[in-house]
Amino acid sequence: MFSNFTYQNPVKIVFGKGTIAKLPELIPAGTKVLIAYGGGSIKKNGVYDQVVAALKGYDTVEFGGIEPNPRYETCMRAVELAQKEKVGFILAVGGGSVLDGVKFIAAAALFEGEDKWQILEGAKVNQAIPLGSVLTLPATGSEMNQASVVSREETKQKQAFFSPHVYPKFSILDPETTYSLPLRQTGNGIVDTYAHTLEQYITYPVDAQIQDRWAESIMKTLIEIGPKVLENPNDYSLRANLMWAATCALNGIIGVGVPQDWATHGIGHELTAVFGLDHGQTLAVVFPALLRHQKEAKRGKLLQYADRVWELTGGSEDERIEKAIELTEEFFQSVGVPTKLSDYGVKEGIEVIEERLTKTNFARGVDGAIKAKEAGEILAMCR
Ligand code: NZQ
Ligand code: ZN
Numbered sequence: 001m002f003s004n005f006t007y008q009n010p011v012k013i014v015f016g017k018g019t020i021a022k023l024p025e026l027i028p029a030g031t032k033v034l035i036a037y038g039g040g041s042i043k044k045n046g047v048y049d050q051v052v053a054a055l056k057g058y059d060t061v062e063f064g065g066i067e068p069n070p071r072y073e074t075c076m077r078a079v080e081l082a083q084k085e086k087v088g089f090i091l092a093v094g095g096g097s098v099l100d101g102v103k104f105i106a107a108a109a110l111f112e113g114e115d116k117w118q119i120l121e122g123a124k125v126n127q128a129i130p131l132g133s134v135l136t137l138p139a140t141g142s143e144m145n146q147a148s149v150v151s152r153e154e155t156k157q158k159q160a161f162f163s164p165h166v167y168p169k170f171s172i173l174d175p176e177t178t179y180s181l182p183l184r185q186t187g188n189g190i191v192d193t194y195a196h197t198l199e200q201y202i203t204y205p206v207d208a209q210i211q212d213r214w215a216e217s218i219m220k221t222l223i224e225i226g227p228k229v230l231e232n233p234n235d236y237s238l239r240a241n242l243m244w245a246a247t248c249a250l251n252g253i254i255g256v257g258v259p260q261d262w263a264t265h266g267i268g269h270e271l272t273a274v275f276g277l278d279h280g281q282t283l284a285v286v287f288p289a290l291l292r293h294q295k296e297a298k299r300g301k302l303l304q305y306a307d308r309v310w311e312l313t314g315g316s317e318d319e320r321i322e323k324a325i326e327l328t329e330e331f332f333q334s335v336g337v338p339t340k341l342s343d344y345g346v347k348e349g350i351e352v353i354e355e356r357l358t359k360t361n362f363a364r365g366v367d368g369a370i371k372a373k374e375a376g377e378i379l380a381m382c383r
Contacts (some may be wrong), residue, residue, distance in 0.1 A: 141250025188280025
């Protein structure tokens with residue numbers, strides 16, 4: 001049986017071509033808006049111009065330079081700006097990093113404590129400046145969830161916080177804004193979306209038929225469209241399906257009432273913090289190894305995955321499981337994301353991650369089964 005749950009998601013999704021023009025319908029007139037963005041992609045692909053045109057009647061200030069894996073140090077400069085300018089709304093324009101950065105900025109600007117990093121250490125967030133997004137990279141699901149992941153350069157930490165106060169008021173999802181994505185980022189986004197689905201699906205069976213089939217439909221769709229998007233980056237229909245898949249994979253709906261894992265993400269965040277791999281790259285490396293390592297605990301779901309997602313019917317149970325994992329690796333590679341640490345030039349020093357995870361009492365996976373020691377074993381399988 002799947003467990004009791006309460007589900008509420010307050011994010012208004014505005015999806016489709018030309019929807020950036022709807023910003024004035026979404027932000028109350030007279031609000032002072034902080035427009036936050038990343039390294040400048042929005043200035044090259046016309047998204048910035050569309051946002052500025054839509055917000056013509058508003059008093060606005062801008063903050064650019066939020067980097068991939070948004071840094072605490074950078075976000076703190078935006079917190080100062082938001083406080084000084086007394087902004088009433090923050091609009092994130094960009095990918096998951098800009099959005100996560102904005103969630104932190106919005107919470108930190110109104111956080112009572114002196115040390116805003118405490119938010120990433122689990123301190124309760126009681127309020128945040130209202131925020132919204134114009135999403136340009138389908139991957140994280142941040143546009144429709146209450147999570148934010150922030151990195152601290154000084155200490156090489158990468159940590160998450162969760163608060164209902166940082167749900168975006170709205171997210172504008174115009175698939176045309178994603179045409180300009182580099183192949184690497186499109187591939188990363190596909191892997192991230194697939195990994196979010198696996199984290200909530202490959203645990204153990206609880207007869208959650210709707211959640212399972214939602215998850216399977218997301219994975220089958222990604223397998224079908226993933227390689228095609230890379231070949232046809234300006235195909236609206238492919239981009240639209242990818243964008244909606246990414247949102248649906250991490251807006252909470254496929255995860256209601258079911259056990260979840262998230263060890264791959266935890267280990268992956270360490271790989272980013274220590275070796276600088278992109279988030280999607282870490283998942284492509286860790287997930288196949290984790291599935292092999294956890295084969296017994298995950299046997300029921302791995303067999304269902306082999307059957308329903310990869311349609312494998314022949315051979316023994318072990319053969320079907322191994323084949324499904326191999327096909328998963330091939331799928332990640334087919335969207336341009338290699339699956340071994342050595343592919344990224346990481347050959348030495350992996351042990352440091354087990355040490356770091358020991359210090360923080362890492363315990364993820366179903367019932368906390370993946371601790372630092374198991375993470376070390378999994379990483380050894382990723383070479
Ligand atoms: O900074 P700019 O110039 O905008 O360029 C970005 C960046 O270099 C570029 N880009 C984005 N949209 C583009 C574009 N380039 C051309 N055309 C466009 N339309 O892509 C690069 C990567 O962007 P980033 O936002 O870092 O990627 P992503 O959306 O994959 O976000 C990754 C971050 O999200 C976190 C990850 O850990 C990582 O820090 N995650 C957040 C989650 C959440 N909030 O729920 C869950 C995820 O599991 C994940 O951990
Ligand atoms: Zn992810």
